[in-house]
Amino acid sequence: MSSLLSLISAFSPGGAVLRLVGGAGSCSGRLEVFHQGRWGTVCDDMWALPGAAVVCRELGCGDPLSAPRGAFFGEDRVWLDEVNCAGTEAALSDCKTRPWGDNDCTHKEDAGVVCSGNLHPSQVAQIRLVNGGPHRCAGRVEVRLDGRWGTVCDDGWDLSDVAVVCRQLGCGTAMEALSGKVFGPGNESDPVLMMDVQCQGTEAALGSCPYTDPEDLCQHDEDAGARCQGEPLRLVNSRSRCAGRVEVLHNQQWGTVCDDNWDLQDAGVVCRQLGCGTALSAPGGARFGRGSDRIWLDNVNCTGTEVALSDCRARPWGVNNCTHGEDAGVVCSAGFALPDVRLVGGPHRCAGRVEVRLDGRWGTVCDDGWGLNDVAVVCRQLDCGTAMEALSGKVFGPGNESDPVLMMDVQCQGTEAALGSCPYTDPGDICQHDEDAGARCQGDGLPGAGLWLNQTTGPKAAGPAPLWPGYGENLAGRHPLQRR
Structure with missing residues (x-):
C-alpha cells in the first residue's frame, strides 16, 4: 500500500484520499479516490477545470492545465459521479457530488487531471502547427523554447509524439506523424530545437517528453509534421467559419448546445478552440437556425480560461430540457468583417x-x-x-x-x-x-x-426638449422594443 500511495496522494479534510495515476508524472493522470478500503475512479459527468483546480491544489501540484475526460489514462471502479466544484474548495470532498458509488457511468468516462506542478515552465512550451492550410490542427510542428521559435526534427517522430501535440492544442485524436518537411521547411533563420522526441502519449505538453538537442545534426528538410483529427466542435449555418450554430461531436454524432446559461465566456472558449479570435457575441434562441440532430450539451458554464469546451462544466452528455429553438450560437472576431x-x-x-x-x-x-x-x-x-x-x-x-x-x-x-x-x-x-x-x-x-x-x-439630465424637427413624430407612443 505504501508503494501505491507514493504515486501521489493526499488526505483531505473530508476524509478522502486522492491520487493521480497512469500519467506522465506525479501531478497528472487518472483521478482516483480511496473509499471503504478500495480505490476507485471519478466519472467525467460535469467534470471540468474547476474540479481539476481543487485536485491540483489539494495535492500541492500547482495550477490545472486540463481536465481530460473519457478514460484518458485508464480504467478502474467508479466511486464518484457528477462532481460539481466551484474551484475554490479546499478539498474534492467539499464539492457537490452524487453519493458514493451512485453513478450511471462506465469506465470509458473516467476523469483525469493534468496539473502544472510537475512541469518546468519551459516544458509548458508554446506550440503551433504551421502551413497546414485552413485547418489549424495540421501542419509543421513548431515550438517555442527559451524565447525562440523553431522546428522539430523527424528523427524518432511518431504517433505518440503527435498525440501530445494534438492534446496540447485541443485538436482531438492524433491521425498522422509526418516527416520530411511535408508542410514545407521552417524558416532558415529559425533553429531546429528538438530531435528524438520520446513521448509516451499521455503527457500534457511536448516539452515534458524526453528529447535531444539536435545541435547541427538536423536540417529543415527533416522538419516533423502532425495531423490531428481536429476539434470535435464546429460552427455551422453561417457565411463565416467563425460564426454560426455551435455543434459538438460525441459518440460519432454531431449535436447542438442548448442556450441555457450560454454567455460570452462560453463563446470565448469556442472561438479560442477554433482559432477564431475573441468572442463578439453569444446568441441564443437558434439565431443561426435550428439543428436537427441530438442536443448534446446543456447548462454549459465556462470560466473563460478553458482550452476546450469539453473542459467546461455542463450537464451530462444528452441530458437536457431543451428544444432546438434554444440552440446556442457564437460570433467570433476572426475573419468576420465588422462594418x-x-x-x-x-x-x-x-x-x-x-x-x-x-x-x-x-x-x-x-x-x-x-x-x-x-x-x-x-x-x-x-x-x-x-x-x-x-x-x-x-x-x-x-x-x-x-x-x-x-x-x-x-x-x-x-x-x-x-x-x-x-x-x-x-x-x-x-x-x-x-x-x-x-x-x-x-x-x-x-x-x-x-x-x-x-x-x-x-x-x-432628464426630460429633454426636442432639438430637431420631427423628433418623436413617428413614435406613436410605441415603446422601442414593442416590435420585437
Whole structure:
C-alpha cells in the first residue's frame, strides 16, 4: 500500500484520499479516490477545470492545465459521479457530488487531471502547427523554447509524439506523424530545437517528453509534421467559419448546445478552440437556425480560461430540457468583417440616423425589428454610453436615395461589440428610406456627455426638449422594443 500511495496522494479534510495515476508524472493522470478500503475512479459527468483546480491544489501540484475526460489514462471502479466544484474548495470532498458509488457511468468516462506542478515552465512550451492550410490542427510542428521559435526534427517522430501535440492544442485524436518537411521547411533563420522526441502519449505538453538537442545534426528538410483529427466542435449555418450554430461531436454524432446559461465566456472558449479570435457575441434562441440532430450539451458554464469546451462544466452528455429553438450560437472576431457605423442627421454624433458601411458601401438600417438592444450595440461601438431610444420612421430624415438599405431585422442581444456581429437579414427591396432606423445614446462624446439642453432653462439630465424637427413624430407612443 505504501508503494501505491507514493504515486501521489493526499488526505483531505473530508476524509478522502486522492491520487493521480497512469500519467506522465506525479501531478497528472487518472483521478482516483480511496473509499471503504478500495480505490476507485471519478466519472467525467460535469467534470471540468474547476474540479481539476481543487485536485491540483489539494495535492500541492500547482495550477490545472486540463481536465481530460473519457478514460484518458485508464480504467478502474467508479466511486464518484457528477462532481460539481466551484474551484475554490479546499478539498474534492467539499464539492457537490452524487453519493458514493451512485453513478450511471462506465469506465470509458473516467476523469483525469493534468496539473502544472510537475512541469518546468519551459516544458509548458508554446506550440503551433504551421502551413497546414485552413485547418489549424495540421501542419509543421513548431515550438517555442527559451524565447525562440523553431522546428522539430523527424528523427524518432511518431504517433505518440503527435498525440501530445494534438492534446496540447485541443485538436482531438492524433491521425498522422509526418516527416520530411511535408508542410514545407521552417524558416532558415529559425533553429531546429528538438530531435528524438520520446513521448509516451499521455503527457500534457511536448516539452515534458524526453528529447535531444539536435545541435547541427538536423536540417529543415527533416522538419516533423502532425495531423490531428481536429476539434470535435464546429460552427455551422453561417457565411463565416467563425460564426454560426455551435455543434459538438460525441459518440460519432454531431449535436447542438442548448442556450441555457450560454454567455460570452462560453463563446470565448469556442472561438479560442477554433482559432477564431475573441468572442463578439453569444446568441441564443437558434439565431443561426435550428439543428436537427441530438442536443448534446446543456447548462454549459465556462470560466473563460478553458482550452476546450469539453473542459467546461455542463450537464451530462444528452441530458437536457431543451428544444432546438434554444440552440446556442457564437460570433467570433476572426475573419468576420465588422462594418463601420455612424449616426447622421442628429444634434450630435451620438444621435441620428443609423448608417453602416458594408462591402465598401454606406447605407441605412431598416426599422423592422429595430429595438433598444440594437441601439445598445451602436452606442457601445461609437463609445456613446447608454442606449436611450430606438427610433423608427426616418425620425432623423431619410437616407440618400443613391444609398441602399443594407440591414433589416437586426437581432442583437445587446452585449455584442459591433452591429455587424448581430444576426440580420439583407432587405433586398423590402425596405425603403421612409423606414430608416435611428438611435439616441446618452453621451455626445464631449464634456458634459449625457446632458441635454432645455431650450429655456439650460442643462438638465432628464426630460429633454426636442432639438430637431420631427423628433418623436413617428413614435406613436410605441415603446422601442414593442416590435420585437
